[in-house]
Amino acid sequence: MQLELFINFDGNCREAxxxxxxxxxxxxxxxxxxxxxxxxxxxxxxxxxKNRIMYAGVPIGNxxxxxxxxxxxxxxxxxxxxxxxxxxxxxxDVTQMFNDLxxxxxxxxxxxxxxxxxxxxxxxxKYGVTWQILQFSQE
Numbered sequence: 001m002q003l004e005l006f007i008n009f010d011g012n013c014r015e016a017x018x019x020x021x022x023x024x025x026x027x028x029x030x031x032x033x034x035x036x037x038x039x040x041x042x043x044x045x046x047x048x049x050k051n052r053i054m055y056a057g058v059p060i061g062n063x064x065x066x067x068x069x070x071x072x073x074x075x076x077x078x079x080x081x082x083x084x085x086x087x088x089x090x091x092x093d094v095t096q097m098f099n100d101l102x103x104x105x106x107x108x109x110x111x112x113x114x115x116x117x118x119x120x121x122x123x124x125x126k127y128g129v130t131w132q133i134l135q136f137s138q139e
Contacts, residue, residue, distance in 0.1 A: 001088040006066045006132055008081040013053035013069040020067075024060045031056040034071065038115050048072045055116075083122075085132040091119045094135045101125045101133070 009016055017028045035050030052069035059065075066085065070076045086097060098111055104126035111121035111133075119135040 001086065001093070002063075004063055004066055004085045004087065006068065006083040006085045008076065008083070009053075009067065009069050010076040010078075011052060011069055013056065013067050017053070017056045017058055017067050020060070020065070021058050024058065026059050029057040029059065029064070034069075046072060083130045083132055085134070087117075087134045087136045089136060091135050094119045094121075094133050097131075098123055098133045101131050 007016075014031075017031070020026070021028050031053065032055045033050060034045045034052050034054045037045065037054055049069075049071050052071070054068055056067045057064040058067065070081075086094075088094060095111060098121045102123045102125075106124045108122040108124055108130065109120070111119055114120045117134040118137065120133070122130060122132050124130045
């Protein structure tokens with residue numbers, strides 16, 4: 001199991017990841033915009049979001065800090081834009097953690113298969129912390 005941090009921005013993520021990579025003498029890895037994501041018949045990426053960053057990773061010490069821009073029109077509060085992310089190989093562990101965290105909280109994205117994870121969900125717990133929980137595969 002791994003604990004990682006996901007830091008959200010409101011349109012200036014590209015600038016931020018370049019800054020942090022320089023500060024921590026690191027690099028920007030796996031940068032992907034919303035426009036780079038595979039087509040989804042249930043969701044069309046708005047033109048305004050196509051160049052926003054969906055994901056970028058910057059290795060800092062022993063962890064990779066993950067960064068993204070929130071989609072246009074999404075709630076963004078500077079200072080509340082850091083989300084812990086738990087990833088594990090075990091789908092049952094993902095389900096158990098998700099279900100425990102949603103007790104008294106709010107499901108933001110039901111557990112589901114995505115193009116980047118076999119099992120992924122987002123939940124705001126009863127303390128207001130937004131968690132991303134996902135299954136990864138060791139290949």
